[in-house]
Amino acid sequence: MSNITRREFIRQSMLLTAGMVLVSCEDEDQGGEGTYESPGMLLGNQLTKNVVIVGAGMAGLVAGYELVRAGHDVTILEARERVGGRVFTLRAPFSDGHYADAGAARIPPDHDMTLGYADHFGLKLDPFYPDSSYYVNLSGDERTLVSASDYINDPPWEGYHVNRQDFLKIRGGTDILPHAFADYLAEQIHLGAPVESIEQNSNGVVVRISDGTELNADRVLCTVPLTVLNRIQFNPQLSPEKLEASSGGYYYFNITRVFMQFVNRFWESEVLNGWGNTDWPEEIWHPTWGRQGPRGVLLSYLKFNRADEIDLLSEGDRIEHVLSRWETVFPGVQEHYEDGTSHSWALEEWSGGAVSWPSSEQEAALGAHIGAAEGRVHFAGEHASDYHGWMQGALVSGLRAAVEIHESDSYII
Ligand SMILES: Cc1cc2nc3c(=O)[nH]c(=O)nc-3n(C[C@H](O)[C@H](O)[C@H](O)COP(=O)(O)OP(=O)(O)OC[C@H]3O[C@@H](n4cnc5c(N)ncnc54)[C@H](O)[C@@H]3O)c2cc1C
Structure with missing residues (x-):
C-alpha cells in the first residue's frame, strides 16, 4: 500500500x-x-x-x-x-564518552524477554564481568585478590542459580x-x-x-x-x-550508587580489573572496563541500610566517604579522583525506592x-x-x- x-x-x-x-x-x-x-x-x-x-x-x-x-x-x-524509569544510564559528568548505569545493568542468561527484545532491536550484548586480572575482596582490614576465573565461577549472591560469567550487558548502556x-x-x-x-x-x-x-x-x-x-x-x-x-x-529496598571518574586506571598497575566486593557490604564495579582509556570510572553499589546511610550525606560527602574507605581497597585512590556523582533511588520523586x-x-x-x-x-x-x-x-x-x-x-x- x-x-x-x-x-x-x-x-x-x-x-x-x-x-x-x-x-x-x-x-x-x-x-x-x-x-x-x-x-x-x-x-x-x-x-x-x-x-x-x-x-x-x-x-x-x-x-x-x-x-x-x-x-x-x-x-x-x-x-x-x-x-x-529505573533503567537510567548516566553519561554526565563523565568524559571521553564514558557512561555508567544507575539502574538495571546485568542480564541473566535465562531472562528470555529482556534478551529477546534486545535481540529484536538488534542490540549488541557483552559479558558483564571481566574474565581477566584480579578482583579485590575486602573483609575487615584484610584485602585479598581473587583470580578472575575463581570470581566469575561463583554467583553474585549466595544461592543464585547463575554464575557471574554468564551475565550479559547491553553495549552502549542499558537505556538503549x-x-x-x-x-x-x-x-x-x-x-x-x-x-x-x-x-x-x-x-x-x-x-x-x-x-x-x-x-x-x-x-x-x-x-x-x-x-x-x-x-x-x-x-x-x-x-x-x-x-x-x-x-x-x-517491602521495597533502596539502592544508591556512587560514581567516581579517575584521571587514569591506576589500579591496573597492580593487575586489578577495578571490580570487587567489601564487607560493608558493597559491590565495586568498573563500568569503563573494556573501553578505551586512559580515564576510568568506578562505582560503589550500596543496598539496604548502607544505601539509606549514605543518602543522609550531601553528594560531595558521599563521594568523599567512599573514597576514604576505598584507600584500603585501592591504595592511593584519592589522588587520582577527578569527578563524580551519585544516584539514590529512594530519593527519586517517581521511584521512591529501588526494587x-x-x-x-x-x-x-x-x-x-x-x-x-x-x-x-x-x-x-x-x-x-x-x-x-x-x-x-x-x-x-x-x-x-x-x-x-x-x-x-x-x-x-
Ligand atoms: C539500582 C537498580 C539496579 C537494578 N539492576 C537490575 C539489573 O542489573 N538487571 C535487571 O534486569 N534489572 C535491574 N533492576 C530492575 C529494573 O530496573 C526494574 O525492574 C525495571 O526497570 C522496572 O520497570 P517498571 O516499568 O516496572 O518500573 P519503572 O521503571 O519504575 O517505570 C515506572 C514509570 O512510571 C513513571 N511514573 C510514576 N508515577 C507516575 C505518575 N503518577 N504518572 C506518570 N508516570 C508515573 C515513572 O517515572 C517511571 O518511568 C535494577 C533496578 C534498580 C533501581
Whole structure:
C-alpha cells in the first residue's frame, strides 16, 4: 500500500461503515519495523481500544509497543522528562564518552524477554564481568585478590542459580533498550505528564494529568511502582490489598550508587580489573572496563541500610566517604579522583525506592492482588511479577497486561 498504511486504510473503511475499527496484527506497516515478530507479539484480530498507559518504564513501553503494533490507539503518560524509569544510564559528568548505569545493568542468561527484545532491536550484548586480572575482596582490614576465573565461577549472591560469567550487558548502556521502544512510540509518549487521578465510569475511564488535561480511555494500564502509587487518586478506590501494598505493606529496598571518574586506571598497575566486593557490604564495579582509556570510572553499589546511610550525606560527602574507605581497597585512590556523582533511588520523586522485595508473608497475602485488573484498569510493573527487581519482571508483567487489554471486550474472529 503506497501512501496510506494498511492500518489507516482499515481504520478509514471501518469508520465509514459502522463507527467501529477492526485491526490485525499480521501485516502492520509502521516505521518499517511492524512486520517482524517480537517475543511478545499479540495475536488475533481484535476491536481497537483506546488505551492510556501510565509510566514509560519497561513495563509501560513493552505494553505500548505491542498494543500499537496490534493496532490499538495508545497514549503513554510519563511523569519524568525521560523514558526508561529505573533503567537510567548516566553519561554526565563523565568524559571521553564514558557512561555508567544507575539502574538495571546485568542480564541473566535465562531472562528470555529482556534478551529477546534486545535481540529484536538488534542490540549488541557483552559479558558483564571481566574474565581477566584480579578482583579485590575486602573483609575487615584484610584485602585479598581473587583470580578472575575463581570470581566469575561463583554467583553474585549466595544461592543464585547463575554464575557471574554468564551475565550479559547491553553495549552502549542499558537505556538503549527503553530508547529502542520509545523511538517506535514517539507519537504516543508524553513526557512531563504526571497522572493525578484515574476515574472509571459507565463509559470507560478518565485519566487526569497534573496540568488538568483529561483523557478518555477504554482501558488504562498503570505501571507505577507501589511506592508512588498513592500519588494517584483512584475512583472507585483500589482494592484493600493494593491499598495495603502501596502504603508500605509490600517491602521495597533502596539502592544508591556512587560514581567516581579517575584521571587514569591506576589500579591496573597492580593487575586489578577495578571490580570487587567489601564487607560493608558493597559491590565495586568498573563500568569503563573494556573501553578505551586512559580515564576510568568506578562505582560503589550500596543496598539496604548502607544505601539509606549514605543518602543522609550531601553528594560531595558521599563521594568523599567512599573514597576514604576505598584507600584500603585501592591504595592511593584519592589522588587520582577527578569527578563524580551519585544516584539514590529512594530519593527519586517517581521511584521512591529501588526494587520490590516483599517478605514471603507479604507475597502470600498480597502478591496475587497486585497485578489484578480492577474493572477497566490494569496493572503491571516489576512489582506485579515473579521477577522482582529485574527488567524481565517489568516486561513479563507488561506483556501479561497487554494481552488482558488486547483480549478484553469483544473478540472478532
Ligand atoms: C539500582 C537498580 C539496579 C537494578 N539492576 C537490575 C539489573 O542489573 N538487571 C535487571 O534486569 N534489572 C535491574 N533492576 C530492575 C529494573 O530496573 C526494574 O525492574 C525495571 O526497570 C522496572 O520497570 P517498571 O516499568 O516496572 O518500573 P519503572 O521503571 O519504575 O517505570 C515506572 C514509570 O512510571 C513513571 N511514573 C510514576 N508515577 C507516575 C505518575 N503518577 N504518572 C506518570 N508516570 C508515573 C515513572 O517515572 C517511571 O518511568 C535494577 C533496578 C534498580 C533501581
